[in-house]
Amino acid sequence: MTEKNEFWRWEESRWKNPDLDWENAEVITLGVDVGSVSSQAVILCDGELFAYSNMRTGYDSSESALNAASWALEGTGLTLDDIHFKVGTGYGRVNVTFADRNITEIACHARGGNLMYGPTVRTILDMGGQDCKVIRCDERGKVVSFLMNDKCAAGTGRGIEVFTDLLGVPIGEVGQRSLRVEMEPEPVSSTCVVFAKSEAIGLLHAGWSTEKVLAAYCLATANRVVSLLERVGMVKDFAITGGIAKNVGVVSRIEKILGVSALEPKYDTQIAGAMGAALFAKALAEKKAKTG
Amino acid sequence: MIAHYGYKDGSGDFFISIDTDKCTQCSDKPCLEACPEKIIELFTDDYDDEVVGIKASERNKIKYTCLTCKSTFGAGHAACIEACLLEAIEHSW
Structure with missing residues (x-):
């Protein structure tokens, strides 16, 4: 066995x-x-x-x-x-x-x-295991506005975990390896992890490399959370917390789409x-x- | 604070937004009675303000729960929105 x-x-x-x-x-x-x-x-x-x-x-x-x-x-x-x-x-x-x-x-x-992240942070994106939260706060850390999506696993840590198992890539390597593509591929489905996994299997069969599939999933995750950020309204400074904040493949794509840099964390996100x-x-x- | 209750799924965005700063100024909270499905509840938030919100058990199915009410009032409207004189409640769909 x-x-x-x-x-x-x-x-x-x-x-x-x-x-x-x-x-x-x-x-x-x-x-x-x-x-x-x-x-x-x-x-x-x-x-x-x-x-x-x-x-x-x-x-x-x-x-x-x-x-x-x-x-x-x-x-x-x-x-x-x-x-x-x-x-x-x-x-x-x-x-x-x-x-x-x-x-x-x-x-x-x-x-x-x-x-x-300091008192200048105004928008916090928390990418958790099974939900995604966008929180706008004031200089004292009091919530001004929030949105939480926990209806589906797309854009969450659980979604990334599904892909690590599918592709046989340790979770700590997902971000870096997703950046090893010459050109950004089209994202896979961002509305459902089950469909995204099915789509990824098809892409692997079509000859896509592991890195390209990871890039497509990281991009889908980034697109997903950016649409939530836009609903609440992105105000700088911007910070990301949660496990996915450690995934450079998702973070760099969010930064690119929004045109802002996320603050560097002082502690474990x-x-x-x-x-x-x-x-x-x-x-x-x-x-x-x-x-x- | 503006609280967005609801979700985004493959069929769209379904959020009920409640401005709780306006909520604290309202003593009657007519939205509680107006909601035909009784999905709105009164609670004390983390900052000790008495505000209204959507019941946790209802947040991930508002597209369906609010359907009958919204079909009566029309897109973007609902009984809770009409009842709130401070215009603290909005629906995204």
């Missing part, structure tokens, strides 16, 4: 700030973003990033939330009981059983994006939601301390 490669599997990660000591912090907060594909936990000490984890969501959202939080806490000397306020967000936010409050991922991405949740947690902890 041949071994089945998991081309879609992306690298889980964690990070701890070596320059911060949590014991000197007045307010320690936790944000946990339980998404459809990945879960993240971010710990802030007085609003500064102390540690984070980024891992795949399992079948049990409550367990995924706890796993993400435990992984971020691991080796820090901190426990959940030391955290002053915890906020859950994402699809599975109601299952973050240890959270003091849950807040929508729309508001959290805006707040997190504001910290990650997948932690924006959890970062926002942790920032909300800080504000709520301070409010709680004031009001008793």
